[in-house]
Amino acid sequence: MANENVLVMSNIDKRFGGVHALKNVSFNLRKGEVHILMGENGAGKSTLMKILDGLYKADEGTVEIDGRQVVVDSPLHARELGVSMIHQELSMCENMTIAENIFRGEEMGTYGFVNFKQMYQQAQQILDDMNLNLNAHTKVGDLSIAQQQMVEIAGAVSHNAKIVIMDEPTSSLTEVEIVELFKIVANLKAAGTGIIYISHRMNETFEIGDRITIMRDGTYIDTLNVAETTEDQIIEMMVGRAIAEVYEGERAEGGEVVLDIQNFTNEKLKNCSLQLRRGEILGFSGLVGAGRTELMRAIFALDKLESGTMTLFGEPVSFKTVQDAIDAGIGMVPEDRRGCGLVLGHSVGTNLTITVLKKFIKGIRVNKKKENEIIEEYRKKLSIKTSGPEQACGNLSGGNQQKVVISKWLASEPKILILDEPTRGIDVGAKHEIYQLMRKLASEGVSIMFISSDLPEIINMSSRVVVMHEGEIAAVLDGAEEEFTQVKIMRYATGGE
Amino acid sequence: MENKKNTSGFVKSIKQYAGPLTILVLMMVVLWLTTKAFMTTDNLVSVLRNICVNSLLAAGITCVIIIGCIDLSIGSTVAATSVIAVVLNTALGWNVWIAVLVAILIGGLIGAINGGIRAVTMLPPFIITLATQQAIRGAGYIFTGGAPIVSTNDTFNAIGKSSFLGMPVIFYIMVISLVIVGLILGRTRLGRHMYAVGGNMEAAKHSGISYAKVSIAAYTIMGLLAGLSGVIMASRLSSGQPKIGEEYSTDAIAAAVIGGTAFSGGYGTIFGSFLGACIIGVLNSGMTHLKIDSYWQMVVKGILILLAVYYDSIKGKIKIGKKKAAA
Numbered sequence: 001m002a003n004e005n006v007l008v009m010s011n012i013d014k015r016f017g018g019v020h021a022l023k024n025v026s027f028n029l030r031k032g033e034v035h036i037l038m039g040e041n042g043a044g045k046s047t048l049m050k051i052l053d054g055l056y057k058a059d060e061g062t063v064e065i066d067g068r069q070v071v072v073d074s075p076l077h078a079r080e081l082g083v084s085m086i087h088q089e090l091s092m093c094e095n096m097t098i099a100e101n102i103f104r105g106e107e108m109g110t111y112g113f114v115n116f117k118q119m120y121q122q123a124q125q126i127l128d129d130m131n132l133n134l135n136a137h138t139k140v141g142d143l144s145i146a147q148q149q150m151v152e153i154a155g156a157v158s159h160n161a162k163i164v165i166m167d168e169p170t171s172s173l174t175e176v177e178i179v180e181l182f183k184i185v186a187n188l189k190a191a192g193t194g195i196i197y198i199s200h201r202m203n204e205t206f207e208i209g210d211r212i213t214i215m216r217d218g219t220y221i222d223t224l225n226v227a228e229t230t231e232d233q234i235i236e237m238m239v240g241r242a243i244a245e246v247y248e249g250e251r252a253e254g255g256e257v258v259l260d261i262q263n264f265t266n267e268k269l270k271n272c273s274l275q276l277r278r279g280e281i282l283g284f285s286g287l288v289g290a291g292r293t294e295l296m297r298a299i300f301a302l303d304k305l306e307s308g309t310m311t312l313f314g315e316p317v318s319f320k321t322v323q324d325a326i327d328a329g330i331g332m333v334p335e336d337r338r339g340c341g342l343v344l345g346h347s348v349g350t351n352l353t354i355t356v357l358k359k360f361i362k363g364i365r366v367n368k369k370k371e372n373e374i375i376e377e378y379r380k381k382l383s384i385k386t387s388g389p390e391q392a393c394g395n396l397s398g399g400n401q402q403k404v405v406i407s408k409w410l411a412s413e414p415k416i417l418i419l420d421e422p423t424r425g426i427d428v429g430a431k432h433e434i435y436q437l438m439r440k441l442a443s444e445g446v447s448i449m450f451i452s453s454d455l456p457e458i459i460n461m462s463s464r465v466v467v468m469h470e471g472e473i474a475a476v477l478d479g480a481e482e483e484f485t486q487v488k489i490m491r492y493a494t495g496g497e
Numbered sequence: 498m499e500n501k502k503n504t505s506g507f508v509k510s511i512k513q514y515a516g517p518l519t520i521l522v523l524m525m526v527v528l529w530l531t532t533k534a535f536m537t538t539d540n541l542v543s544v545l546r547n548i549c550v551n552s553l554l555a556a557g558i559t560c561v562i563i564i565g566c567i568d569l570s571i572g573s574t575v576a577a578t579s580v581i582a583v584v585l586n587t588a589l590g591w592n593v594w595i596a597v598l599v600a601i602l603i604g605g606l607i608g609a610i611n612g613g614i615r616a617v618t619m620l621p622p623f624i625i626t627l628a629t630q631q632a633i634r635g636a637g638y639i640f641t642g643g644a645p646i647v648s649t650n651d652t653f654n655a656i657g658k659s660s661f662l663g664m665p666v667i668f669y670i671m672v673i674s675l676v677i678v679g680l681i682l683g684r685t686r687l688g689r690h691m692y693a694v695g696g697n698m699e700a701a702k703h704s705g706i707s708y709a710k711v712s713i714a715a716y717t718i719m720g721l722l723a724g725l726s727g728v729i730m731a732s733r734l735s736s737g738q739p740k741i742g743e744e745y746s747t748d749a750i751a752a753a754v755i756g757g758t759a760f761s762g763g764y765g766t767i768f769g770s771f772l773g774a775c776i777i778g779v780l781n782s783g784m785t786h787l788k789i790d791s792y793w794q795m796v797v798k799g800i801l802i803l804l805a806v807y808y809d810s811i812k813g814k815i816k817i818g819k820k821k822a823a824a
Contacts, residue, residue, distance in 0.1 A: 354690075
């Protein structure tokens with residue numbers, strides 16, 4: 001029973017024009033297992049899952065669900081076959097209630113009229129069964145990202161899914177919320193649902209995975225039992241070369257104080273004070289909504305302050321506009337790189353140079369040579385993989401998009417760089433490159449403020465860690481004095497002493 | 498080396514404008530073959546004269562659409578400034594050139610107000626300019642009591658009617674204006690900021706770009722060009738006409754989208770919009786020569802707009818900003 005396959009995908013081949021996205025890939029999923037699917041961006045994981053979800057058609061190969069060969073035409077058809085996909089980027093109507101979202105597209109009722117009473121009852125039942133403390137009448141827009149994710153999963157459950165595909169479900173969740181998610185995964189598993197779990201996070205793999213399949217460059221590499229494998233082994237298979245240590249490097253040490261913030265207070269912040277030193281990597285930990293991003297927005301003049309003062313390089317400053325902050329030598333890589341970091345439809349070149357137009361445009365004189373030099377410099381420095389500076393950013397992988405956003409700020413030669421979740425949703429190889437870059441910048445004297453919900457990342461990269469809780473700074477831990485531990489950080493993050 | 502670069506740049510622009518250029522050339526060939534009168538110097542000059550105002554307005558609306566907005570108040574601004582120009586030069590007896598300048602600047606002021614309201618309130622631009630359209634139209638009527646006002650200043654009346662080296666003077670004015678706006682869009686920091694704001698407002702804000710500045714700038718360009726158009730119309734008609742221009746907004750938007758300006762913002766060029774204005778001009782003139790009545794001309798124009806926008810959308814130009822790239 002336990003080894004019974006609910007899904008067998010055999011010899012799947014898929015081409016997009018000249019790109020051979022999947023080369024003869026096979027994959028199977030057992031009932032009641034969590035099967036981790038790992039691989040760098042572009043390895044073909046998403047393409048394979050989109051074939052299963054009916055978004056793409058395979059050129060060759062077969063798909064069997066419960067022993068019956070099927071051709072999945074559309075996501076709707078996939079749902080009928082018992083396949084539910086929970087997308088990496090949430091796809092819910094924020095203006096509608098939880099119940100309306102769960103039953104979106106298949107509202108119950110007769111003659112085209114929706115039976116709201118029945119719908120809300122059933123939705124509430126599903127939420128209660130999952131131990132989610134939510135009201136089915138709540139608007140999805142009012143929920144946290146984590147709660148929205150739970151609702152998506154609730155939607156999948158409501159279709160009695162045999163196969164649930166989760167595409168990086170934890171990328172926007174905090175540790176506490178991840179624990180909640182894993183409970184739900186365990187429940188699904190116990191009910192015999194097969195779960196395909198795409199993730200870039202190694203610790204999750206070992207926590208919940210039963211088996212793991214690794215893909216690279218559109219090819220199937222291997223399937224292993226998680227219990228019998230090691231992190232290094234997996235990374236090696238993913239990147240095709242050994243990475244001794246993702247976080248390799250010395251802990252950056254801070255020098256004199258460059259930025260001194262006193263009593264920052266606004267709607268989201270309560271009396272936040274902190275000091276940033278030259279050449280240090282100051283990590284910011286906390287739950288989603290703890291005010292980390294809001295603090296950065298306040299520093300960067302994106303949000304207004306009710307009170308508080310700021311001293312930069314010994315001079316009292318107060319920024320009226322973002323441009324003031326940029327002129328003072330601050331750069332910010334925002335959390336939402338697609339929404340706030342890039343103009344996706346525009347080229348790598350235009351995105352990269354938008355903060356430094358002054359350097360090569362005087363009046364109507366555009367110094368094309370200088371412009372190309374800047375673009376080339378950062379393209380090389382950060383090894384951004386593009387077909388050329390004209391390529392639209394929307395067509396780049398997540399890691400390369402992030403590199404463009406970072407480049408855009410490096411080009412403005414900041415003395416203080418704010419990085420908000422810089423490695424979210426990008427693969428191990430690109431993460432490693434970003435870590436290296438952070439260390440290099442710090443060693444050159446750039447002070448980095450770095451928000452992350454990935455605790456190992458915070459622990460391994462930070463000189464000091466600021467832990468925030470409900471808009472307040474709960475603690476500042478110094479790596480030179482004490483060892484950072486997940487337990488310690490989480491205790492402060494959850495409001496403990 | 499330098500030469501080679503230019504060639505590839507030229508080939509690239511041909512490719513970029515392949516759609517509208519093909520339509521334009523095809524139309525002209527068909528008209529050349531089917532009618533005797535179309536391909537005559539006189540007629541072509543007349544076509545050029547007739548597309549001047551729409552080209553100017555199309556260039557203005559292109560700026561506004563690029564930043565992700567829209568302007569419905571164009572026609573009202575043209576009407577109001579046409580009236581103002583005549584009131585100043587005839588009724589008040591001002592120096593012609595000062596009257597012209599003031600009328601244009603008032604157009605710019607109206608634009609700046611539109612852009613300012615947008616920046617301060619962040620209401621949908623459609624609604625803002627729907628409202629200002631009414632208000633400006635009303636103001637135009639107030640000046641004249643609702644009736645047209647005749648210009649008796651010969652210098653002023655000559656602007657729109659005289660020619661230089663066989664071409665209408667207003668054609669030169671239009672070309673110079675378009676070149677200026679084209680340079681602003683393509684070569685200046687302001688231009689890049691406009692494309693960035695239209696492409697992704699949040700990303701632009703995070704990059705230190707002031708939305709207010711960009712919004713006011715784009716609408717001011719629009720307003721100045723509408724003011725210039727008002728002067729040209731008043732001169733051509735020897736009168737200030739508070740009623741004209743009901744259809745100017747739609748014609749200008751049509752020219753811009755036919756020329757490849759993406760309605761979602763972030764993309765578009767002045768040359769493209771100029772081609773769009775040419776297509777509409779040739780279509781109007783051609784259909785008249787083919788003795789297609791003016792009602793049918795509207796139907797054909799409507800279909801053409803749909804086809805042009807659909808062509809752009811399948812080229813991926815419009816969707817790309819929203820579509821999720823494969824992870």
